[in-house]
Amino acid sequence: MVASGRESAEEGVRAGMAGGILGIEVVVFDVLGTLVDEPGGLRAGIREAVPAADDAFVDELLALWQGHVEREQRRVVRGRRAYADSGIIDAEAARLVADRAGVGDPAAVDRLAGAGRRLPPWSDSAAGLDRLTRRLVVLGLSNASHTAVPRIAAYAGLRWHGALSGETVRAYKPAPEVYRLAVDTAGCPPDRVLMVAAHAWDLRGARAGGMRTAYVRRPGGDPPTGSDDFDGRFEALDELADALRL
């Protein structure tokens, strides 16, 4: 466990005990960015659709995609757009990227639109889930659509006891109803449910819903600030499992 920079193992163990990472029944994982490398997978999809693009152009196209998705999800959360699932928003993003890059082949645009389901896992994701699922109930909770989540899991080799999508409540994290869905499915008090994410904004939403929170550092994540008081901060899923005494 790493609270801020590098603490000693002894401090880490003490923090785990004091921070109250024990008493957990159900572990809920964010998926995109936390268990799979979303930018990496999207970048690969863009490279395939636009083979002539150099790194700078791929970066530009990726930013175009991600900007569209973030903006549209925010509009849904704020009630400025009716709920549209991740498949619809990804297809819009793929169209924007294709138009910018001059890709006209409909099959190539279709394939690009599916890039959001072909995301590589982080190196410790499958083994970490395997270890956790042996002792606790483990759920995925994603802004990806209810069709996309199991397919993302299958592609990345991830398995758990259940997977939830914000689509079920027609909302996107950090909308409170998405965390309520997770706690309702967990079927126990929210302080026995641990949300694990690489994004502080996601953990703040879970905390507001009464869940316990664990940050896992990942490339491209959203690290906690000084005012965040999460129940644990980890460098990898093995550290999280250690802190849960599995």
Added chain:
Amino acid sequence: MVASGRESAEEGVRAGMAGGILGIEVVVFDVLGTLVDEPGGLRAGIREAVPAADDAFVDELLALWQGHVEREQRRVVRGRRAYADSGIIDAEAARLVADRAGVGDPAAVDRLAGAGRRLPPWSDSAAGLDRLTRRLVVLGLSNASHTAVPRIAAYAGLRWHGALSGETVRAYKPAPEVYRLAVDTAGCPPDRVLMVAAHAWDLRGARAGGMRTAYVRRPGGDPPTGSDDFDGRFEALDELADALRL
């Protein structure tokens, strides 16, 4: 693959090819009875609550429990009772059993009510799912509540890419909306989705929804009749995986 009684392996392979068990993208498993031994788990819960009961009395109490659950689910399916989830109906069954057996301790009745979540897996269930999840999208689909399904999976050591409950559509199999939920989540044409169950009544419902169907023989299941034309009949999950060419 076993079509009726014992066929030769060669006939099995031919049947698998001709029966069209190929081209499957998503495998949907019934859970209770198909992956876990529901009567066995309930029997253990009853024995624990009523230690003095002999085998005949345990059988009687089990029949009381199962009769209540079947009757109430049927009433929900026929619109004669508002949807009540499996936790509510199991608690009613536990109360009936406790009353019949003279068990008054509320903690013992509560524990008995949870027996429906403590069900042992069949010996090939975990390994079979492990093999299938490596190559296809695998979902659980149960009449157990959305809280119960992941807990049943965790208790039995079963993992998949997603788990669905009839509770999401407030219905019980074989109501058509439960199979529609599975096909919608699968996100592909229903003839690329394979329902696997130990109950012919469940497979008939899936088939009516356009899904492909595979019967797996389990103790206490509901075997096909001569008029059932399922896409495959198997003695174990390894046979199913072989027929899917995994």
